[in-house]
Amino acid sequence: MTDTLDARTTQTPTITKAYRTCPLCEAGCGLEITLTDGEPTLVRGDRDDVFSKGFLCPKGSAIGKLHDDPDWLRAPMVKRDGAFVEVSWDEAFATIEAGLLPILNEHGRDACAMYLGNPGAHSLGPLLYNRTLIKSVGTGNIFSASTVDQRPKEISSGLMFGSVAVPVPDLDRTDFLLMLGANPYASNGSLCTAPDFPGRLERLQERGGTVVVVDPRRSETAVKCDQHVAIRPGTDAHLLAAIANTLIAEGLADTERLAPYCNGLDDLPAALAPYTPESVAATVGVEAGVIRQLASDLASAPTAAVYGRIGTCTQEFGTLASWLVDVVNLLSGNLDRIGGAMFAKGAVGQPSTKGAPGTGRGLSLGRSASRVGNWPKNFGEYPVSALPEEIETPGEGQVRAMIVVGGNPISSNPNFARLDAAIASLEFMVVIDPYINETTRHADVILPPPSALQKSHYDLALLNFAVHNVANYSPAALPLDDSQMDEWEIMLRLASVMLGQASAGAEAAQDIAEMDEAAARGILSSAIRDSYGKVHGRDVDELMAQLVDADGTPRTGPERLLDILLRTGPYGEGFGSDPDGLTLSQLEANPHGIDLGELEPNRIPDLLRTPSGLIEVLPEPLAADMNRLTASLERDWSESMVLVGRRHLRSNNSWMHNIKVLTKGKNRCTMQLHPDDADRLGIEDGALARVTSRVGEVSLAAEVTNGIRPGVISIPHGFGQNLPDVQMAIATDYAGVNTNVLSDEYFLDPVSGNIALNGIPVQVSAVS
Ligand SMILES: Nc1nc2c(c(=O)[nH]1)N[C@H]1C(S)=C(S)[C@@H](COP(=O)(O)OP(=O)(O)OC[C@H]3O[C@@H](n4cnc5c(=O)[nH]c(N)nc54)[C@H](O)[C@@H]3O)O[C@H]1N2
Ligand SMILES: Nc1nc2c(c(=O)[nH]1)N[C@H]1C(S)=C(S)[C@@H](COP(=O)(O)OP(=O)(O)OC[C@H]3O[C@@H](n4cnc5c(=O)[nH]c(N)nc54)[C@H](O)[C@@H]3O)O[C@H]1N2
Ligand code: SF4
Ligand SMILES: [Mo]
16 A cells, blocks of 8 residues: 555655545444545544544554455456456446346346345445336346345334334433344444444443343453343343333333323233243243343333344344334333434434324335245345245246345355355346455456445435434545446446446446436425425426535536435425525535434424324234244243354454455454353364254354353354455455355244344254
8 A cells, every 4th residue: 555665755745634434334433534645544533523533443444455455346347258357347338238138128127136235335326326226127126135134123113113213222321221132342333323332332331321231142242241141042022022021010111201102002011921031031041030120220220222233133033122122112211212212313314204294104014025935025125035046946037137236145145055056047147346256256247336435425324323413424535547437327327228228438428417317306306295395396407406516516426316315304405495404515514524413302203104193012013923922932942052143343244354454363253152062062162163054064163162152152254255266365365164154044034034144053063
């Protein structure tokens, strides 16, 4: 990155600073990037950032290294005779036109599946133009990383509150935090946007508050907390049901404030009756007295919040657990109040700030089902379980081609072997991705986006889960190379090809401009139709004309769409109707962000979008699923060893293992197991152990530690890059094994279709 001595060093280098939000995880920290002659030479936390106030983690500080990674593709690649060759953009899109369109013309649009990955939630191109691309492909076969992640929480919120309004713990003001299945000391938080989450927990403790962590492992967060409850994996719903039941049975529930806005509150006691601390103790693996105490601590704390994340979502009872988190928040009197579980109000409006306040269409589940496995479609997507079978199973509607936008399903989805074979069998695949990795090695065409430093950014999605209301826009810190295209333009050009429009030249540019304008007009039109919105009844052309930057230059691309969303959002200036309100120009003038204030209490009932206009306390699909939970109380939970995951501070799912500063140090891809299990199985610390599940087998080094519950093993995900044709030199060297060789595409939470990546039954043995 820094040049060695050469002629240039005798001149005084030009040093500039760029400020931007880090897009690498959900925390959204402000970065201060020092550019020396246009090269990133130093990354620090931006001390003036209104939200992160200088916090930075090792990943954020490596963002310059990520930009400089020699394996990050800087020009499109096309596969010829089994090998990738670099081509021009025109050639890449012409190859897609020639290879993909005929398949769709012959077999119909559903023949092309789409998979949308996690970095898409952190990048303006996919965030703003995925919809245009999906429409252009015209397929119903949409998949995403959401069903290996947060879908249960989206569904529980959708059912209870009518939209994906997810309560977040009011970290900075609460007195008591009960945190299940989250390890923010490693992950920096999720569905709870909080830069310096660890620091916020420390301050919570410093002001006399209490942090309780429920986790089968003594995670980095559990080590720091006041109480660690080493739960049996997959039983958070049982635990929370027992806490909820105890609150009711012992007269500790405090629902007076919200009762007028609740439907089904009176049905809760019967639904929760089977779950007493005593009846769940053996299942949960936690003493009844501890459960009872948790209920009473929650009730007696001046304010308290319950927060559940990946360990509560990616498990067998994920939707029930996600729902019960908020049932306990409600019963303990902490939902929607200061210090409790509160709703963020992002500057880019969400369904909960659009349309008629207090009512809406709500969420109905599974209105259509997948062709082969009959999996329900929710939020426009099938669960990833359906993907391999849709590729493998012949017949009308068979998936023969795929477009992947910023995802690595072969690494991140369950049953590696099956999915790898299925994706390898596709007739054509296009990916928008910077690396040649487990998934993209099978592509016919790779369209690489520029690095994070070369793209503008606004956290459209994640600021709606923030613990403080802020808005923060970053322009690109570095220009594109001549060989590069911005990600949003790649998406629109692909969309144009999918519509059978021009794939090259001035005509293609014209098509992109038209699609971009159509996207802007589409967003404006829906804002204009909202009779409760700021621009109701206005004229699209009139508003379009106002979309200019501070110099009066007309905006295009993501900035134009973002400006519309901000101006029509809850803080927006409404195209003149609220002159002091927010615009993109204001954010551009405030590179450290704009503070929009503390989370507001009493958002209920206005925030609700349920047809009843009430909080659906016991939604029908969840009431039905309680039977499955109750049946599981009869199960012998100790029958099998089970596998859970974990994350490390210096990782990011499957794609940040190619940066030396992040991978150095001791081997992290180990199987953690308890000394009792190690003794019983004859496995020594550091020795090779074999793990087998219904679908696969891996061997890896054992790490014997009493920081894990007996009967549980833990393997981190995101490893296993040592596959043929992967071109990520450092990651391949550092490969380890992919734990999704073991995860099972049919072991899932049926309500959401979300894969259970935790609590997977496995057999463990020593390798002699
Ligand atoms: N450094 C780093 N940060 C990341 C990521 C990364 O890969 N690396 N990924 C990002 C992404 S995409 C996400 S979604 C977030 C996730 O953020 P978190 O939800 O904080 O995820 P983890 O750090 O995996 O912590 C999950 C914890 O759940 C525990 N657990 C497993 N099974 C169970 C169970 O059944 N019950 C309970 N109560 N606990 C269980 C695990 O032991 C683990 O400690 O992190 C984001 N941030
Ligand atoms: N066993 C197990 N499996 C898991 C999890 C677990 O806890 N345990 N966690 C799950 C979770 S929470 C998630 S979110 C999923 C993630 O699943 P995915 O989203 O499918 O996979 P990622 O590993 O995030 O890979 C992201 C891909 O995006 C590419 N990429 C990086 N930056 C950009 C960019 O700016 N633009 C584009 N277009 N592409 C980019 C990378 O090269 C990589 O190929 O994994 C899930 N899988
Ligand atoms: S915590 Fe997340 S957002 Fe903050 S610097 Fe680290 S990777 Fe970036
Ligand atoms: Mo995730």
